[in-house]
Amino acid sequence: xxLSRRDFVKAMGVGAxxxxxxxxxxxxxxxxxARPALSDRRWxxxxxxxxxxxxxxxxxxxxxxxxxENLEPVIPHPGQQDEAWxxxxxxxxxxxxxxxxxVFLMDNVGFGDPGIYGGGLLxxxxxxxxxxxxxxxxxxxxxYSQPSCTPSRxxxxxxxxxxxxxxxxxxxxxxxxxxxxxxxxxxxLSESGYVTQAIGKWHCGENEESQPQNVGFDDFYGFxxxxxxxxxxxxxxxxxxxxxSPERQALVASTPFNNHLVHAAKGQAVENLExxxxxxSAQLDDKFATYSEEFIRKMASSDKPFFLxxxxxGAHWKNYPNPKFRGKSPAKYPFKDSIxxxxxxxxxxxxxxxxxxxxxxxxxxxxxxNGPAIEPWPDAGYTPFRxxxxxxxxxxxxxxxxxxxxxxxxxxxxxxxxxxxxxxFNTSIxxxxxxxxxxxxxxxxxIDQTSFLVTDGGLSNRKYIYYWxxxxxxxxxxxxxxxxxxxxxxxDHDVVNPGSLTTLETYKNAKLFNLYLDPKEQYSxxxxxxxxxxxxPEPMRAHRATYVKFPSTPQP
Numbered sequence: 001x002x003l004s005r006r007d008f009v010k011a012m013g014v015g016a017x018x019x020x021x022x023x024x025x026x027x028x029x030x031x032x033x034a035r036p037a038l039s040d041r042r043w044x045x046x047x048x049x050x051x052x053x054x055x056x057x058x059x060x061x062x063x064x065x066x067x068x069e070n071l072e073p074v075i076p077h078p079g080q081q082d083e084a085w086x087x088x089x090x091x092x093x094x095x096x097x098x099x100x101x102x103v104f105l106m107d108n109v110g111f112g113d114p115g116i117y118g119g120g121l122l123x124x125x126x127x128x129x130x131x132x133x134x135x136x137x138x139x140x141x142x143x144y145s146q147p148s149c150t151p152s153r154x155x156x157x158x159x160x161x162x163x164x165x166x167x168x169x170x171x172x173x174x175x176x177x178x179x180x181x182x183x184x185x186x187x188x189l190s191e192s193g194y195v196t197q198a199i200g201k202w203h204c205g206e207n208e209e210s211q212p213q214n215v216g217f218d219d220f221y222g223f224x225x226x227x228x229x230x231x232x233x234x235x236x237x238x239x240x241x242x243x244x245s246p247e248r249q250a251l252v253a254s255t256p257f258n259n260h261l262v263h264a265a266k267g268q269a270v271e272n273l274e275x276x277x278x279x280x281s282a283q284l285d286d287k288f289a290t291y292s293e294e295f296i297r298k299m300a301s302s303d304k305p306f307f308l309x310x311x312x313x314g315a316h317w318k319n320y321p322n323p324k325f326r327g328k329s330p331a332k333y334p335f336k337d338s339i340x341x342x343x344x345x346x347x348x349x350x351x352x353x354x355x356x357x358x359x360x361x362x363x364x365x366x367x368x369x370n371g372p373a374i375e376p377w378p379d380a381g382y383t384p385f386r387x388x389x390x391x392x393x394x395x396x397x398x399x400x401x402x403x404x405x406x407x408x409x410x411x412x413x414x415x416x417x418x419x420x421x422x423x424x425f426n427t428s429i430x431x432x433x434x435x436x437x438x439x440x441x442x443x444x445x446x447i448d449q450t451s452f453l454v455t456d457g458g459l460s461n462r463k464y465i466y467y468w469x470x471x472x473x474x475x476x477x478x479x480x481x482x483x484x485x486x487x488x489x490x491x492d493h494d495v496v497n498p499g500s501l502t503t504l505e506t507y508k509n510a511k512l513f514n515l516y517l518d519p520k521e522q523y524s525x526x527x528x529x530x531x532x533x534x535x536x537p538e539p540m541r542a543h544r545a546t547y548v549k550f551p552s553t554p555q556p
């Protein structure tokens with residue numbers, strides 16, 4: 001018996017999810033038409049798993065090559081590289097300019113929140129727009145962030161791990177950042193003829209030297225810290241001891257941090273637009289989407305390409321959903337309402353690119369800054385992996401990675417190849433043709449993954465993912481194997497927030513997990529597969545050695 005996708009959903013119809021589909025037929029339509037070339041396929045036992053890339057090389061046994069002494073070694077794929085650059089050259093000849101780049105970075109959204117990653121309607125928040133892009137593009141299964149937001153964002157922008165750029169943890173209220181001495185992707189792209197726009201959450205430092213308009217962005221519209229910083233102390237349900245005390249309200253208000261929605265042009269001081277209250281917080285993602293739409297429309301008539309770094313407010317707790325989305329998810333919970341708004345924003349931006357004729361010349365990368373926060377459950381995201389924000393278990397650092405580029409990335413690609421958010425630095429610079437602008441006086445952890453992304457059946461150029469817990473080197477991943485020497489102990493929890501782990505544990509005996517067999521990291525192979533003991537110490541030693549050759553001084 002074969003079922004259409006629509007009939008399959010109806011057959012599975014249970015509870016609120018089924019009624020939500022019935023009330024919102026446009027979501028079923030979006031799902032059914034997510035992949036036009038595949039929309040007539042049927043669910044049956046005979047249907048082959050043709051969408052999964054056929055891996056022809058084993059990353060574990062592949063040799064890497066050194067591109068430069070300050071660059072992460074890569075797995076070479078010469079033929080793949082040639083094919084990628086031929087495709088890019090053809091596109092540039094047709095459009096007359098380099099490609100646009102849109103990075104859509106969500107906040108605390110777990111690997112399992114988008115429907116294409118096993119969430120969506122199943123967890124009470126359908127994401128038809130993200131799902132469609134993933135099905136019509138490339139779905140990455142092994143995309144890695146840092147354990148928390150500030151480290152991830154600075155790594156994405158600099159191509160450098162936190163132990164190099166110095167931002168080891170989320171920045172506190174009014175705290176300075178470390179980007180003033182760093183070279184960001186925005187700065188290099190701006191100097192290479194790109195228009196650079198940052199929108200939404202920044203959280204890379206509030207000091208002038210680290211603000212977006214001073215590190216390479218032509219324009220910034222958003223907030224400098226994180227959204228809870230502006231609203232938690234105002235909420236009588238979340239913090240009545242502050243919200244109901246005029247004296248404490250005044251105390252927080254006098255703290256030296258900027259609690260406004262701001263705007264700044266390159267080289268100028270930020271302009272405060274409006275104070276971020278709980279009511280304003282609910283409107284922020286709509287405001288950000290509108291600003292991005294206007295930017296995209298403006299760029300349609302420009303002879304310059306653009307780099308749009310769109311960072312959402314959602315879904316960082318405590319969530320205050322936009323009135324248009326409040327209670328509209330099947331789950332009805334604030335986080336889920338925020339997720340369907342994030343998906344709506346994705347749809348708005350893609351639609352604007354399409355309407356302005358820029359979709360074919362724009363690489364879109366959708367991801368999250370880290371895994372879900374566990375403490376505020378049920379106002380929290382979902383991951384099928386172990387752990388959440390703040391550690392190096394897969395649930396902390398393995399995030400969605402949806403890559404869409406109409407006409408350039410073949411529909412239906414799925415890959416387990418390794419991709420670090422640091423790779424966006426090198427990849428964006430390569431797309432701009434500015435590889436010679438990559439700094440040579442410091443170590444760059446990112447890798448140019450252009451050929452992996454745009455070549456049909458492309459393979460990752462990255463061999464290792466490195467896990468750091470602030471200033472503790474905790475391990476690495478290669479292929480499906482994860483070798484760890486330290487982690488957050490799950491035997492010691494914060495009493496108030498039971499999901500929050502509080503103790504760093506260094507293992508006397510290392511742990512080795514096979515992430516294919518054990519994605520929840522419960523069964524260490526180390527005791528039975530010691531014949532692999534020579535495969536991990538050497539790359540760990542080599543990684544440590546880069547900090548000696550290219551020393552960095554992280555901030556405390």
